[in-house]
Amino acid sequence: MVFRLIALLFIVVIALLVCVAYGSLVEYGSSVTPIVRLLELQLGSYYRPSFHGFLCFPSNLGSEFTDFYDYWPEDNGKVLTASVIAGNYTMAYEAFNFLYSARAYGYMMPARFVQVVLHSFNGYYGNNIIAAGGCPLGLGVELFGFNYVTSIESVNGISGCGYRIVQGDESYLILFGSRAEVVLGNFNYFLIKPLNGSLLIVVFKPPAPLAYAYLSNLSLVRRLVGFGMLRGGVAGVVSFTSSAPFGNTALFILGNISEVELNSSGLVIKANGNVRVYVAGVTVDYGSVPYVMYGLLLGKYPSDTDVSTPASFGYIALGSVLLGLRTHNGTVLSFARGFINFWLPIVEREVNNGVFYPRSVSTFLIAALLLEPNNTSIRQLALSYVKSPVTLSSVEGGATGYGLTAWLINVLNSMGYGLSGIMRKYYQAQLNAFNRFRSMESPPLPIDYTIPYKAGEDLFGWLEAGLPYNDTGIALPLLNIIFNDIVSPWSNPPPFYVFFNYANTEGVPAILESIALWQARMLNSTGLMINRWRYLNVTGLSIMDNGSLTVVSVKARLMPPNGIVAHLEFYIPFNPLNVSVYVNGRPIEHYLNQSMYMSTQYYLTYMPQMPSGWFLNKTTHMLYIQYIPTPTELFNYSMVSINIVILKPYTASLTWVSSSHPSKLSLTINAWVIVALMLVVLLLVIILILRRRI
Numbered sequence: 001m002v003f004r005l006i007a008l009l010f011i012v013v014i015a016l017l018v019c020v021a022y023g024s025l026v027e028y029g030s031s032v033t034p035i036v037r038l039l040e041l042q043l044g045s046y047y048r049p050s051f052h053g054f055l056c057f058p059s060n061l062g063s064e065f066t067d068f069y070d071y072w073p074e075d076n077g078k079v080l081t082a083s084v085i086a087g088n089y090t091m092a093y094e095a096f097n098f099l100y101s102a103r104a105y106g107y108m109m110p111a112r113f114v115q116v117v118l119h120s121f122n123g124y125y126g127n128n129i130i131a132a133g134g135c136p137l138g139l140g141v142e143l144f145g146f147n148y149v150t151s152i153e154s155v156n157g158i159s160g161c162g163y164r165i166v167q168g169d170e171s172y173l174i175l176f177g178s179r180a181e182v183v184l185g186n187f188n189y190f191l192i193k194p195l196n197g198s199l200l201i202v203v204f205k206p207p208a209p210l211a212y213a214y215l216s217n218l219s220l221v222r223r224l225v226g227f228g229m230l231r232g233g234v235a236g237v238v239s240f241t242s243s244a245p246f247g248n249t250a251l252f253i254l255g256n257i258s259e260v261e262l263n264s265s266g267l268v269i270k271a272n273g274n275v276r277v278y279v280a281g282v283t284v285d286y287g288s289v290p291y292v293m294y295g296l297l298l299g300k301y302p303s304d305t306d307v308s309t310p311a312s313f314g315y316i317a318l319g320s321v322l323l324g325l326r327t328h329n330g331t332v333l334s335f336a337r338g339f340i341n342f343w344l345p346i347v348e349r350e351v352n353n354g355v356f357y358p359r360s361v362s363t364f365l366i367a368a369l370l371l372e373p374n375n376t377s378i379r380q381l382a383l384s385y386v387k388s389p390v391t392l393s394s395v396e397g398g399a400t401g402y403g404l405t406a407w408l409i410n411v412l413n414s415m416g417y418g419l420s421g422i423m424r425k426y427y428q429a430q431l432n433a434f435n436r437f438r439s440m441e442s443p444p445l446p447i448d449y450t451i452p453y454k455a456g457e458d459l460f461g462w463l464e465a466g467l468p469y470n471d472t473g474i475a476l477p478l479l480n481i482i483f484n485d486i487v488s489p490w491s492n493p494p495p496f497y498v499f500f501n502y503a504n505t506e507g508v509p510a511i512l513e514s515i516a517l518w519q520a521r522m523l524n525s526t527g528l529m530i531n532r533w534r535y536l537n538v539t540g541l542s543i544m545d546n547g548s549l550t551v552v553s554v555k556a557r558l559m560p561p562n563g564i565v566a567h568l569e570f571y572i573p574f575n576p577l578n579v580s581v582y583v584n585g586r587p588i589e590h591y592l593n594q595s596m597y598m599s600t601q602y603y604l605t606y607m608p609q610m611p612s613g614w615f616l617n618k619t620t621h622m623l624y625i626q627y628i629p630t631p632t633e634l635f636n637y638s639m640v641s642i643n644i645v646i647l648k649p650y651t652a653s654l655t656w657v658s659s660s661h662p663s664k665l666s667l668t669i670n671a672w673v674i675v676a677l678m679l680v681v682l683l684l685v686i687i688l689i690l691r692r693r694i
Contacts, residue, residue, distance in 0.1 A: 046504075054095060085460075212289060235297060257275070287355075291346070314362065403463075427473070472539060486534075580645040598610075
């Protein structure tokens with residue numbers, strides 16, 4: 001009986017040890033660094049349950065004002081992608097549900113849904129900019145719009161309005177800008193009604209380089225280039241105001257059109273009766289023009305949507321595929337397959353014509369290959385895309401294309417295609433982009449990397465392409481741009497703005513996915529993560545581990561004039577036995593409490609009096625290091641060497657971290673778990689022996 005009581009007590013003790021060990025396992029597996037958590041909170045604050053989507057730029061102006069950004073399907077695709085990478089499936093399904101509901105308008109989808117307040121002036125309705133300008137919308141011409149018109153001439157001789165109408169010979173000439181620099185604003189539609197059923201003549205300036213005329217069944221009647229005329233009835237005309245597929249305004253004109261002419265005066269449209277004019281922005285590409293026109297002719301676009309197409313449609317495909325593969329959700333996978341099958345002929349036409357938006361095509365083809373890896377047609381299309389010299393030259397002007405296309409190359413390489421030479425070309429092209437700005441010591445800001453979220457998209461692609469977390473050529477320069485743009489929480493409400501510049505549903509997902517994936521790769525390789533750094537241009541990062549000791553070495557350059565204090569923050573998922581921190585070979589102090597670690601903004605207005613130091617929060621596992629350089633060091637861009645020596649408890653660990661591939665469970669097996677399991681086995685053996693003796 002005594003033996004049985006002892007055995008029972010021993011089992012309880014062992015069970016408690018196992019529970020404690022498992023509890024630490026779960027806590028460690030679900031750990032999220034503070035910066036990732038803040039980014040998730042910031043992005044989550046943009047979600048609007050009433051609209052079932054993420055608002056691009058939250059507005060504090062109130063319901064009586066118009067927020068012209070509103071809900072973008074492509075941005076919800078970016079939120080979806082980032083949420084899956086970060087493992088936040090609640091937010092991922094919120095973004096997916098918005099996209100799934102937008103499917104009601106077809107897989108083309110409007111570029112955005114706009115909530116608008118229409119204003120009136122003297123009984124005529126227009127948008128709020130027109131109304132504010134005090135322009136009477138008379139002479140039988142009605143204007144409906146859901147954004148704004150910029151650089152406008154006059155209405156019936158009154159200056160400052162959207163168009164000028166000249167009456168003569170029972171016709172009406174509408175001039176949308178009489179100077180080359182005058183342009184229509186983004187995302188409007190106009191319903192133009194002539195008086196007394198007379199002939200309507202509409203002239204669009206400046207001259208368009210080309211125009212397409214369509215019948216109501218979407219048959220292309222003619223493509224007009226430079227100069228040309230078409231007589232006879234057509235249902236719609238589309239025209240671009242420049243020869244580039246993106247970065248220009250596209251016009252869609254619908255009505256009973258009797259004549260279309262392209263000449264030095266502009267695009268001239270003659271019609272009997274009403275003409276509806278849609279002005280679309282930069283998100284319409286040549287490949288999707290027929291589908292947009294078809295959607296307009298069928299009335300698929302509601303009055304509160306942008307008639308253009310999602311520019312980064314590839315992110316919608318990518319996010320849907322990643323979510324479907326991770327969760328094995330048939331509805332998500334069916335949506336992803338339908339979306340890809342719809343866009344595939346558009347992408348194929350764009351690639352064959354050498355006219356495309358790189359980050360859209362790269363992400364789209366990655367999604368298609370992940371969903372259908374054995375589809376030879378998709379493989380051949382992807383190969384022709386990455387091998388084409390046009391692709392590399394295209395991404396050089398839009399820097400995010402480097403990493404995302406490198407990821408596509410890596411996917412193809414994993415399928416047995418030898419593309420290492422092409423990968424080296426992309427890597428070198430990225431280095432060349434950085435080298436052109438090496439004179440800027442801290443940090444390098446090449447091309448459009450002055451917009452940090454584009455650095456985030458680029459880093460995301462390179463990491464998925466297999467780039468090491470501490471690569472000095474590309475990864476660290478991109479991280480410098482990202483981390484040195486992130487401000488302290490609560491410093492710029494509302495409500496957090498941990499990421500400040502372009503802190504919308506396009507910018508925050510790129511930062512979230514790149515940091516989350518980079519930290520995961522670092523944790524997988526080293527057993528710890530950097531949360532962030534601030535006012536350091538990091539040029540080297542190495543971590544050595546011999547089982548009981550981890551030595552971290554960070555080499556960086558100081559960043560005047562704001563770098564009065566430099567910050568470096570680590571997440572250490574275990575409780576170290578001892579920590580020592582050295583800067584330039586000299587030990588720095590251990591702070592008595594975390595409050596001695598002050599925010600950077602504090603030092604911008606107050607010269608610090610306390611010395612450099614560090615603090616380890618054992619509850620949050622965060623190690624905070626701050627270095628206060630001398631003015632001479634700071635303004636000479638001096639190099640700083642930071643070394644951290646961490647004495648670890650004995651552990652045997654195995655860590656899996658999810659990325660774009662099908663997810664695996666995070667798992668850490670420490671020494672306590674192993675000992676507990678061995679004791680349980682031993683106890684069972686003893687109990688069996690005792691039973692036999694009894």
